[in-house]
Amino acid sequence: MRYLTAGESHGPQLTAIVEGVPAGLELTAEHINEDLARRQKGHGRGRRMQIETDRVQIVGGVRHGATLGSPVALVVENKDFTHWRNIMGADHVDEDAEVKRQITKPRPGHADLNGAIKYGHRDMRNVLERSSARETTVRVATGAVAKQILKAVGVNIACHVLEIGGVKAEQTSYQSLAELQEKTEASPVRCLDEEAGQKMMKAIDEAKENGDSIGGVVEVVVEGMPTAVGSYVHYDRKLDSKLAAAIMSINAFKGVEIGVGFEAARKPGSEVHDEILWSEEQGYTRKTNNAGGLEGGMTTGMPIVVRGVMKPIPTLYKPLQSVDIDTKEPFAASIERSDSCAVPAAAVVAESVIAWELASAIVEQFGSDRIDLLQQNINEHRKHAAQF
Numbered sequence: 001m002r003y004l005t006a007g008e009s010h011g012p013q014l015t016a017i018v019e020g021v022p023a024g025l026e027l028t029a030e031h032i033n034e035d036l037a038r039r040q041k042g043h044g045r046g047r048r049m050q051i052e053t054d055r056v057q058i059v060g061g062v063r064h065g066a067t068l069g070s071p072v073a074l075v076v077e078n079k080d081f082t083h084w085r086n087i088m089g090a091d092h093v094d095e096d097a098e099v100k101r102q103i104t105k106p107r108p109g110h111a112d113l114n115g116a117i118k119y120g121h122r123d124m125r126n127v128l129e130r131s132s133a134r135e136t137t138v139r140v141a142t143g144a145v146a147k148q149i150l151k152a153v154g155v156n157i158a159c160h161v162l163e164i165g166g167v168k169a170e171q172t173s174y175q176s177l178a179e180l181q182e183k184t185e186a187s188p189v190r191c192l193d194e195e196a197g198q199k200m201m202k203a204i205d206e207a208k209e210n211g212d213s214i215g216g217v218v219e220v221v222v223e224g225m226p227t228a229v230g231s232y233v234h235y236d237r238k239l240d241s242k243l244a245a246a247i248m249s250i251n252a253f254k255g256v257e258i259g260v261g262f263e264a265a266r267k268p269g270s271e272v273h274d275e276i277l278w279s280e281e282q283g284y285t286r287k288t289n290n291a292g293g294l295e296g297g298m299t300t301g302m303p304i305v306v307r308g309v310m311k312p313i314p315t316l317y318k319p320l321q322s323v324d325i326d327t328k329e330p331f332a333a334s335i336e337r338s339d340s341c342a343v344p345a346a347a348v349v350a351e352s353v354i355a356w357e358l359a360s361a362i363v364e365q366f367g368s369d370r371i372d373l374l375q376q377n378i379n380e381h382r383k384h385a386a387q388f
């Protein structure tokens with residue numbers, strides 16, 4: 001499967017075209033809207049989220065709640081566009097100098113300066129409109145399609161927040177993914193540990209009061225993946241490399257860990273590698289899951305555990321120093337609105353991009369035209385792996 005997205009943050013809409021979705025998959029706007037709403041939530045979001053109520057329009061590839069096998073086209077409208085119609089000039093040319101006023105002051109931590117140099121834009125609005133994380137809206141929509149594929153083959157996925165601004169969740173254990181989902185959905189910071197969640201909210205409020213911003217760590221957990229999905233034979237077919245790239249593709253994400261991740265550097269091999277067990281009922285299992293469900297670029301059948309670190313939001317009310325590209329004079333940027341922390345929202349984005357990679361790997365390995373054949377192939381594969 002593959003997809004492309006198009007659209008600017010303050011343009012009329014975001015669009016995604018998703019190709020290779022098997023025919024016969026149950027898919028409605030409701031499935032997607034649920035995740036779009038989850039992405040909008042979270043303590044620390046700015047005023048833009050009060051303007052938008054993200055809803056998808058499925059404009060291709062689906063009839064009467066099921067996919068056709070043709071490209072699935074998804075649209076999410078930017079309500080804020082009504083305020084930006086003239087500035088964006090998406091459908092007309094406006095010669096009014098005030099309307100076309102250029103952004104010549106690059107914001108540290110954003111794509112502004114590098115993007116302007118790369119594409120030769122003297123007006124950095126031409127960069128920031130597309131580099132904005134507004135695009136994650138349609139990536140969550142494509143992730144919701146992927147989640148329908150995962151659901152059809154018995155794979156469940158959830159996300160939660162482990163850390164914000166140095167406040168760590170102490171209590172991170174849960175009985176089931178359903179419990180994890182339910183509890184974190186009720187938390188304003190998507191954190192399982194209520195007490196830590198309160199402290200995280202306080203940290204966000206304090207950062208905001210100080211004109212600052214904070215980042216954090218999110219975790220995605222996946223259960224029910226068949227064993228031996230992915231490959232070890234080529235760098236670009238290793239599933240762990242695809243998951244890492246997916247996390248790193250999210251705006252503001254600066255690091256990724258799978259399983260024990262960086263902790264592996266501080267432990268001996270005997271405490272890192274997951275010993276192999278076999279039983280009549282369960283087939284092959286592992287004593288531990290330090291590998292986070294991946295070995296040799298393939299799934300082990302144990303839960304997949306991926307974490308990502310998000311840097312603090314770069315646009316600050318407390319201005320950072322930069323240089324005007326026209327005058328070359330230094331200036332301290334002031335801003336109108338921004339999120340002060342988007343870690344809870346970014347957790348949903350992380351869940352979506354991981355869902356996409358896993359569903360793609362499944363479709364690639366087990367066939368792609370019809371969801372019923374895909375289900376049959378996976379059932380066969382599960383039997384093969386258990387009896388192996």
Ligand SMILES: Cc1cc2nc3c(=O)[nH]c(=O)nc-3n(C[C@H](O)[C@H](O)[C@H](O)COP(=O)(O)O)c2cc1C
Nearest residue numbers: 109110111131133251252314315338339342345346
């Ligand atoms: C859900 C989400 C919301 C974000 N909101 C903002 C924001 O309001 N203000 C801002 O400056 N950056 C925000 N960012 C981060 C920037 O988009 C990001 O730092 C920027 O595009 C530069 O990319 P890089 O940090 O990956 O290098 C957000 C990121 C995500 C994932």
Ligand SMILES: C=C(O[C@@H]1CC(C(=O)O)=C[C@@H](OP(=O)(O)O)[C@H]1O)C(=O)O
Nearest residue numbers: 046048049131132133134137337338339
């Ligand atoms: C619009 C979203 O996030 C935006 C991401 C973003 C950025 O620079 O990445 C900047 C802000 O946009 P604005 O400048 O319009 O307030 C956020 O609101 C969204 O998540 O849907």
